[in-house]
Amino acid sequence: MRAFLDINLLLFVHFLLLYSYFSSSVSSSCRLQGQFHLNGMHKAGDVVLGGLFEIHFFSVFPDLSFTSEPQQPTCHSFDVLGFRQAQTMAFAIDEINRNTNLLPNVTLGYSLYDNCVKLGIGFRAALLLASGQEEQFILDDTCVGTPPVIGIVGDSSSTRSIAISTVLGLYRVPMVSYFATCSCLSDRQKFPSFFRTIPSDAFQVRAMIQILRHFGWTWTGLLVSDDDYGLHAARSFQSDLAQSGGGCLAYLEVLPWGNDPAELMRIVDVMKKSTARVVIVFGHESHMMNLMEEVVRQNVTGLQWMASEAWIAATVLQTPQLMPYIGGTLGIAIRRGEIPGFKDFLLKIQPDLQHNNSYGNSMVNQFWEYTFQCRFAPPHAGWVEAGGSLCTGQEDLEIVETEFLDISNLRPEYNVYKAVYALAYALDNMLQCEPGRGPFREHSCGSLQRLEPWQLVHYLEMINFTTPFGDQVSFDVNGDAIPIYDVMNWLSLPDGKTTIQNVGQVKESAKGEELILDEDKIFWNFESKEPPRSVCSESCPPGTRMARKKGESECCFDCISCSEGKISNKTGCSCPEDFWSSPQRDHCVPKKTEFLSYQEPLGICLTTTSLLGTFICTVIMGIFIYYHSTPIVRANNSELSFQLLLSLKSCFLCSLLFIGRPSLWTCQLRHAAFGISFVLCVSCILVKTIVVLAVFKASKPGGGASLKWFGAVQQRGTVLVLTSIQAAICTAWIVSASPAPHKNTQYHNDKIVYECVVGSTVGFAVLLSYVGFLAILSFLLAFLARNLPDNFNEAKLITFSMLIFCAVWVAFVPAYVNSPGKYSDAVEVFAILASSFGLLLALFGPKCYIILLRPERNTKKAIMGRGIES
Numbered sequence: 113m114r115a116f117l118d119i120n121l122l123l124f125v126h127f128l129l130l131y132s133y134f135s136s137s138v139s140s141s142c143r144l145q146g147q148f149h150l151n152g153m154h155k156a157g158d159v160v161l162g163g164l165f166e167i168h169f170f171s172v173f174p175d176l177s178f179t180s181e182p183q184q185p186t187c188h189s190f191d192v193l194g195f196r197q198a199q200t201m202a203f204a205i206d207e208i209n210r211n212t213n214l215l216p217n218v219t220l221g222y223s224l225y226d227n228c229v230k231l232g233i234g235f236r237a238a239l240l241l242a243s244g245q246e247e248q249f250i251l252d253d254t255c256v257g258t259p260p261v262i263g264i265v266g267d268s269s270s271t272r273s274i275a276i277s278t279v280l281g282l283y284r285v286p287m288v289s290y291f292a293t294c295s296c297l298s299d300r301q302k303f304p305s306f307f308r309t310i311p312s313d314a315f316q317v318r319a320m321i322q323i324l325r326h327f328g329w330t331w332t333g334l335l336v337s338d339d340d341y342g343l344h345a346a347r348s349f350q351s352d353l354a355q356s357g358g359g360c361l362a363y364l365e366v367l368p369w370g371n372d373p374a375e376l377m378r379i380v381d382v383m384k385k386s387t388a389r390v391v392i393v394f395g396h397e398s399h400m401m402n403l404m405e406e407v408v409r410q411n412v413t414g415l416q417w418m419a420s421e422a423w424i425a426a427t428v429l430q431t432p433q434l435m436p437y438i439g440g441t442l443g444i445a446i447r448r449g450e451i452p453g454f455k456d457f458l459l460k461i462q463p464d465l466q467h468n469n470s471y472g473n474s475m476v477n478q479f480w481e482y483t484f485q486c487r488f489a490p491p492h493a494g495w496v497e498a499g500g501s502l503c504t505g506q507e508d509l510e511i512v513e514t515e516f517l518d519i520s521n522l523r524p525e526y527n528v529y530k531a532v533y534a535l536a537y538a539l540d541n542m543l544q545c546e547p548g549r550g551p552f553r554e555h556s557c558g559s560l561q562r563l564e565p566w567q568l569v570h571y572l573e574m575i576n577f578t579t580p581f582g583d584q585v586s587f588d589v590n591g592d593a594i595p596i597y598d599v600m601n602w603l604s605l606p607d608g609k610t611t612i613q614n615v616g617q618v619k620e621s622a623k624g625e626e627l628i629l630d631e632d633k634i635f636w637n638f639e640s641k642e643p644p645r646s647v648c649s650e651s652c653p654p655g656t657r658m659a660r661k662k663g664e665s666e667c668c669f670d671c672i673s674c675s676e677g678k679i680s681n682k683t684g685c686s687c688p689e690d691f692w693s694s695p696q697r698d699h700c701v702p703k704k705t706e707f708l709s710y711q712e713p714l715g716i717c718l719t720t721t722s723l724l725g726t727f728i729c730t731v732i733m734g735i736f737i738y739y740h741s742t743p744i745v746r747a748n749n750s751e752l753s754f755q756l757l758l759s760l761k762s763c764f765l766c767s768l769l770f771i772g773r774p775s776l777w778t779c780q781l782r783h784a785a786f787g788i789s790f791v792l793c794v795s796c797i798l799v800k801t802i803v804v805l806a807v808f809k810a811s812k813p814g815g816g817a818s819l820k821w822f823g824a825v826q827q828r829g830t831v832l833v834l835t836s837i838q839a840a841i842c843t844a845w846i847v848s849a850s851p852a853p854h855k856n857t858q859y860h861n862d863k864i865v866y867e868c869v870v871g872s873t874v875g876f877a878v879l880l881s882y883v884g885f886l887a888i889l890s891f892l893l894a895f896l897a898r899n900l901p902d903n904f905n906e907a908k909l910i911t912f913s914m915l916i917f918c919a920v921w922v923a924f925v926p927a928y929v930n931s932p933g934k935y936s937d938a939v940e941v942f943a944i945l946a947s948s949f950g951l952l953l954a955l956f957g958p959k960c961y962i963i964l965l966r967p968e969r970n971t972k973k974a975i976m977g978r979g980i981e982s
Contacts, residue, residue, distance in 0.1 A: 149184055150225050150237050153198060153475040155205070157221020158560065161535055162241035163201045164234055164266030164276075166194040167226035167475055169398060171233060187228035190482040192516045193427070193524070194268075195475060196458070197290070198224050200525040201265055203457045204532035215540050218560065223261060226475065229398065231272050238264065238276040242285050262565045263288065263535045265528060269396075270294030270313075270341035277306040284566030288534055290527035291446075293421065294344045298590035305569045307587050309530040311595035313341070313394075315625070316421060316444050317348045319597055319618040320392060321358050322627040323418070323442065330359035330667050331648040332418075333388045335379070335403070337395040338366045341422070345394040360648065360667035362388035367399040376406040384412050389646040392418040397426040404429065407437050416637075416644050419443030424600050425523055427515055430610035439610070440637030441602040448598055448614070449526030449581045455519050463488070463505045480507070483514055521612065523598075530585050530593075538571035595620045599627075603635040654698030657685040677861050690855070692862045703857075707866040708771050708934040708941075715771050718941045725764035725948055732956050733757045739963050743972045752796050752803070752827065756955065759793035763948040767941045774853040779868035783851060784842040786944060787879040791838035793951065794886040794917075795831045797910055801893040803827065804907050838882055845875030856933065865933035884921065890914050909955055916950030 151167060168187035176182055205220045223241060227234030244260035264280070267273045268291035277287050277297070281304050288307045289297075295314040297303055324332060334349060336342030346364060353359060363386055365379045380403070383391060393400065400423050417438055423429070424443035463480045464473045465488075481487055486503035509517065519525075545557030551570055552558070558567040576586040584594060599616035616629035636642060652658055652671035659672045674685035679693045679700055687693055691700035709715045736753060739745050745753070766789050769782035845851075849872035856865040870876040891914035894907045924943040931939045962969045 150233065150240070151187065151228075151474045151478065152226065152237075153202070153222075153224045153473055155202070155221045155223075157205075157209075157219040159218060159539065159563065160221040160223055160261045161201075161205065161532065162238075162261035162264040162266075163198060163222060163224040164227050164237055164241075164264065164268070164272070165198040165201075165224060166191055166229050166268050167198065167478070168194075168228045171228035171230045173230075173232075185228070185230070185233065187226060187233075190478060192479070192482070192514065193425075194226075195479050196516055197268075197524050197528050198475060199458060199461065200451070200454070200522075200528040201532050203451070203454055204529050204536075206457065207453070208533070208536050215536055215543070218539075218543065220536065224475070227267060227269075227272060229269070229396075231269075231275055234267055234269070234272040235275055235279075238267075238280060242280055242283070262286075262539070262563055262568055265290065265531045265535070267292060268524070269339070270297065270344070271339040273297060273306065274303075274340050277303045281305045284569050286535070286538075286565060286569050286572055288531040288572070290531050291422075291524055292341075294340045295348055296340060296344050298592055300590055303591070305566070307531075307534070307572055307591040309527040309534065309585065309593045310421070310446060311597065312590075312592050313345050314348055315595040315620065316597065317345060317352050318625050319444055319599075319627070320349070320418065320420075321352055321356055322618060322625055323599070323629075324390070325356070325358045326627060326629065327643050329390045329416075329644075329646040331362050331388045331646050332359060332390040332392055333362050333383060333386055334364045335367055335391060335393045335395060336364070337399050337422075338369055341396075342366065342394045345420070349392075349394075360665040362386045362648070362665075367393075367395050367403060369399075371402050371405075373406070376402060377410075379403070380406045380410050380412060383407075383415070384410060387648060389414065389644040390416045390418060392420075393423070394420045395423060397423050397428060399423075400426065400429055404434055404438060408434065413437055414638070414644075416646065417441040417443075419600075421446050421597070425521065425612060430602065430612075432608040432610075435602075435604045435608075435610055436637075438637075439602055439604045440635050442615075442634070443600050444618070445598045445600040445612075445614075446523035446527060447583065447596050448521060448523050449529070449579065449583065451519070451522055451526065451529055452580060454522070454525075455517060458517055458519075459509055461509070463503065465505050477503075479516075480505070483507075483509070483512055483516070526581070530579060530583075533577065533579070534572060534575055534585060534587075535568070537575045537577050538568050541571045541575070542567060599629060601634050604637070654679060655693070689857075690864060703862055703864045705773075705864050705866060706860075706934055707773050708937045709773075710771055714934075714938055718938065718945070719768065719771055721945050722764050722767045722941075725945060725952065726761050728952060729757050729761040729764065732952070732960060733761075735960060735963060739970075742963065742970050744959055744962055744970045747972075751824065752800050752831075753956075755831065756793060756796040756800075756951075759789055759796060760948055760952050762789035763793060763944060767944045767948075770937045770941045770944075774866050774868045776850075776852060779851040779853055780846050782868065783870070783876065783879065784846065786940075787838050787842055787883060788835060790883050790944075790947075791886060792831065792835045793948075794883060794890055795834040797914065797951070797955070798834070798886055798890040798893070799827050799830050801890050801907065801910050802830075804910075805893065805896075834886065838879070841875070841878055841882060845872055845879065848872060849875060859932045867933060867936070880921075884918075887914055887917050887921070891918060909958060913951045913954035916954060917947045920947040920950060 167190065169189035169191050171185050171187045173185045174183040201222060201224060205222050208214055209219055225234075225237035225241070227237060241261045241264055263286040264276075265288055267276060267287075267289060270292045273287065273289050273292035274294065274297065280287060281302070284305045286305045286307065288309065290309055292308055293310055293313040293316060295312045297306055297308065298312055298314070324330070334346060336346045343366075346366075350361065350364075353361070363382050365382060367379070368375045393403075395403075413436060415437075417440075419441050421444050424441070424445045429438060461476060461479075463477045477488055480503055484503060484507045486501045486507075488503045488505075542558045543560060545551075547557055548555050550557035552567065558564065573587060573591075576584070578584050587593060596619040597617070598614050599618060600612050601615045603611050603613050605611060613633060613635075615631075615633045616627065618625060618627045620626075634643075636644070638644060648665060648668040649658075649670070652669075655674050656671040657674050657678075658669040660666055661668045661670060674693070677692045678685035678687055679698060687700040690703055692703045693699075694701050708718075710719060733754065736745050736750065736757070740750060762785070766782065766785035769778050769785060772778070851868050851871045854867055854869045856867055857863070859865050891911065894910035894914055920943050924939065927939045928936055928943075
């Protein structure tokens with residue numbers, strides 16, 4: 113690319129020197145030394161617009177030995193569509209001259225040149241347009257000629273536009289191109305006076321990538337022309353493709369200028385061996401003509417071609433011989449437009465018989481000769497003998513089958529039309545300026561008498577008009593037009609001919625690039641009549657992930673099985689945290705949840721047992737209420753007995769908080785309720801034990817004060833204080849580090865175990881330790897009072913109940929620590945129920961037995977050990 117730009121720079125210098133030489137060498141007769149004839153077409157006017165068009169496909173420069181006068185370069189292979197584009201400019205200027213509302217009292221003229229698809233010729237033409245010094249402009253011996261052009265429509269090539277605009281931009285001569293798309297031309301610092309009515313390649317590249325993504329083509333080949341147009345497109349394409357993540361390039365090849373058989377053979381061989389089925393070409397018609405010759409020679413079929421706007425409408429390629437290879441081509445085309453009255457204008461074209469040998473107006477004559485296969489006199493040697501005829505100039509265009517008159521698909525022509533009108537509207541706005549309110553120095557205005565091209569640039573930047581076809585024309589800050597393209601498809605007809613049909617549109621919108629496709633209309637040149645697959649590696653099947661092949665593109669990969677519980681997705685093998693793979697590993701399913709449920713057998717059993725314990729407490733309470741006046745109830749401190757029954761009922765009920773899906777409030781409440789209920793229960797037992805000891809002590813001489821200092825008020829107060837301490841412990845625990853629900857996935861990969869984390873292990877340990885401390889204290893006091901002389905020794909029952917209680921909770925700790933998931937909750941519930949039933953049966957079982965089954969022992973004498981009443 114650097115070398116290419118250096119060559120362009122040398123060409124600039126060469127032609128600048130050449131131009132300076134010609135300009136300084138004007139003789140007194142106003143004839144230039146070293147004449148360099150250009151094919152052209154001219155019309156005089158008050159203001160002249162220049163134009164550069166491709167009227168011939170190829171040109172040949174003779175060898176320069178400098179031993180004789182250098183021969184002129186020869187242009188050949190007449191381009192009918194290029195000539196029609198030149199005629200579009202002539203038509204637009206003629207239409208403007210007849211328009212009384214646009215540029216009234218001003219006649220536009222034109223000076224159009226053929227660049228012969230050569231930078232040297234196009235550059236020379238642009239310099240002559242800017243200077244006004246060309247042989248055919250000379251009017252008389254006074255050297256007074258037509259004024260230089262104030263703006264140029266062209267060029268069609270990005271490379272020539274770069275070269276020309278680089279030089280003319282120094283003098284701010286405006287250029288409005290209708291076909292140069294290189295994104296580099298949007299650089300306002302380098303090309304300050306360049307405008308275009310065709311979107312930039314930056315947009316075209318993004319449009320191409322949109323189509324690739326739409327059809328899932330992630331593995332493509334890219335061919336580009338060896339010029340600024342192709343090389344900039346390649347750079348933009350690679351950059352945008354990488355950013356979009358839409359695919360990879362299987363290969364990137366640069367098409368040579370001219371017919372280079374060895375290089376073309378190599379490129380086609382690369383295409384043939386590649387697995388990419390889609391080939392994108394940013395090139396010109398001449399490139400494709402040479403390339404397709406080699407494609408046909410090697411019989412490379414089965415490719416889906418994608419064309420840039422430079423060759424999508426190339427009729428020279430739409431031949432029956434090429435359709436088996438290139439049919440079904442998809443491409444980006446310039447926006448199609450309609451130009452009313454254009455065909456009538458074309459039919460009025462007539463050759464200039466008076467100046468048929470003049471290069472100044474040679475375009476029409478060359479078109480005439482090409483169309484009617486004749487020659488204006490005198491023909492070259494051998495022409496008549498070969499069967500040719502002389503042109504009369506009276507031939508009828510309507511009876512000739514030529515694409516020149518087919519105006520159903522005006523695309524570059526429509527851009528030419530808009531470019532001419534853009535210059536005209538800018539000039540009109542400038543001439544309507546009111547003196548003293550202009551945009552120039554001291555608020556001055558431009559005038560027709562002292563017209564400067566740079567003044568027109570200011571107005572070009574602000575033009576905004578609508579064509580008769582309904583399209584808005586304006587330029588952004590970079591001189592680019594509003595981006596919009598048609599998507600075209602080459603359709604093979606049954607008669608062997610080819611037509612290009614519109615199958616969609618891509619345009620800039622508020623959402624970005626918007627692609628609209630009518631897929632039902634697209635012709636696919638494959639047996640399946642379906643879009644081809646173009647991927648380096650097929651998508652991995654479910655349950656596998658992509659593993660990139662070493663040293664290859666990211667689009668080429670192997671498929672590796674996913675690990676258990678994972679499925680393949682865009683980022684590899686994964687499933688969301690709460691999901692697991694299906695047995696087929698083709699989709700993620702929610703993980704099974706596990707917690708101690710009311711619906712499962714274990715939960716049902718524990719719930720039933722808890723309710724049974726609660727029911728038994730209620731029954732016992734009812735029995736004690738019913739027999740409250742009997743000695744055995746009264747002798748066992750009925751108030752503490754009722755408190756103990758209520759606390760046991762709370763113990764049974766708090767176990768239900770451990771069943772069901774954990775939530776924040778159940779996690780916080782379950783341990784607090786458990787701790788407070790058991791402390792209340794053990795506190796009552798402790799007070800009972802103390803009361804037993806106090807009664808025994810009171811029965812001894814001088815021990816009556818013990819009952820005085822531990823009466824009913826002190827008993828209630830002791831239970832309240834001991835329970836309040838546990839309540840304070842629970843409150844501090846919940847406030848500092850509250851228990852909370854937790855989804856545990858450590859036990860099973862495919863299950864979520866819902867459990868309550870204690871939050872603070874210290875808080876939980878203090879809670880249990882306090883319960884244990886009271887239980888051990890009660891056990892020790894009861895153990896000391898176990899042998900007190902009494903027929904019904906309450907201390908023995910308390911000792912036995914505390915022994916059961918402590919044994920259960922000592923066994924609970926290791927069982928709880930080693931039980932996973934819901935089974936830890938089940939162990940805790942079991943410990944609560946077992947200890948509660950132990951206390952209930954040990955303390956109240958014997959009493960209920962006597963009350964219900966041995967009522968003869970429910971007397972004061974029996975309780976005092978004085979025998980049983982008869």
